[in-house]
Amino acid sequence: MAGSTTAERGERQQESSGPPLRLRSRRARLRVIVVLGLVLVFLGFPTVWLFYGSAWLRAEHVSVSGTRVLTPAQVRSAADVPLGKPLISVDTDAIETRLRRTLPRIDSVDVVRSWPHGIGLKVVERTPVLIVQKGGKFVEVDDEGVRFATVSEAPKGVPALELTLSRSGSAAASLRRFGEARLVREAVGVARAVPAAVARDTRAVKVRSYDGISLELKDGRTVVWGSSEKGAAKARALTALMKASPGARHFDVSVPTAPASSGS
Incomplete structure (x- = not known):
């Protein structure tokens, strides 16, 4: 009778020596995972307790x-x-x-x-750039056109916003097209673009329509600004115009390439 083959002898030895190597490897990995899980639990519990349960890290x-x-x-x-x-x-x-x-x-x-x-x-x-008088109070308007607070005294150095929106003619058409909120934002845009030296002397920003915005200075001089478009160019034109005509009372920079002044 022929003897057993080498393969058969190997299988019998493996059976007699316990579970297959692959199974033992899986069991070892499982034990490692269990141990690591227990370690994380024991480490994590004090951390969670420290942040949520203890009196050490509380809002005081x-x-x-x-x-x-x-x-x-x-x-x-x-x-x-x-x-x-x-x-x-x-x-x-x-x-x-x-x-x-x-x-x-x-x-x-x-x-x-x-x-x-x-x-x-x-x-x-918020910083007011314009104020709106309402009764005996003053409503502050910021650089985004937001009316954010009502105060009993007008903040110093902040021009008044005067809305004289006509309900007829071209001004009424402007009001219907843009709405009061948009016109307020246009006035804010003008107030931000005015040269600093002029801004300090500005008493009021007057709005009749989208392109009918003007400035009234504290000494009675006036500036026709137009819309808020081309603000930087209008500011440069106004600065140059005031230097060239220091005695003028009225300035028009609504078309910045052709500014004009009048009065004395």
């Missing part, structure tokens, strides 16, 4: 920076930061939303966690 105070007209107390009150809660769970987006909704004077705010116990509120307030 709120700092405010960047305010000019608003007070830090007003900002803290509107922010309504949940003091005593884990710092990591404080909803910074919700705080920003509350601040912008409650205090329209705020243009932007950066809400940051200041570890280990603080929340920082970095505020940027």
Whole structure:
């Protein structure tokens, strides 16, 4: 009777020596995974407890920076930061939303966690470029045309916005086409383009229509500006015109390539 082959002897030896090598390898990998999982659990639990369960990293105070007209107390009150809660769970987006909704004077705010116990509120307030008189009060308008606050005293150095929008003729057509909000933004664009020296002397920006915007200076001089288009060119033309005709009372830069002055 022929003896067993080498292959058969190898199979019998493998059977007698235990599970196949591939199975043992899979079991070893599984043990490693289980051990690593247990290590992560034991390491992760203290970390989670530190951030959420301990008293070490909780919101205890709120700092405010960047305010000019608003007070830090007003900002803290509107922010309504949940003091005593884990710092990591404080909803910074919700705080920003509350601040912008409650205090329209705020243009932007950066809400940051200041570890280990603080929340920082970095505020940027809107700056008025025009004011609108309403009764005995004054409504502040920023450089985007947003009416953001009503104050009892007009801020110094800010021109008045006077809307004299006719309901008939070409001015009425302009109002229907662009709307009052757009015309206010046009006035803001003019106020931003006026040369600094002239801006300091500007008492009012008057709007009759889209291309019917003019300036009234504090000494009674007037400037016909037109629309807000080509603002830089109009500013250069006005500066040159005022130097060339220092005694003039009326200036027209609505067509900046052909400026004109009159009066004395």
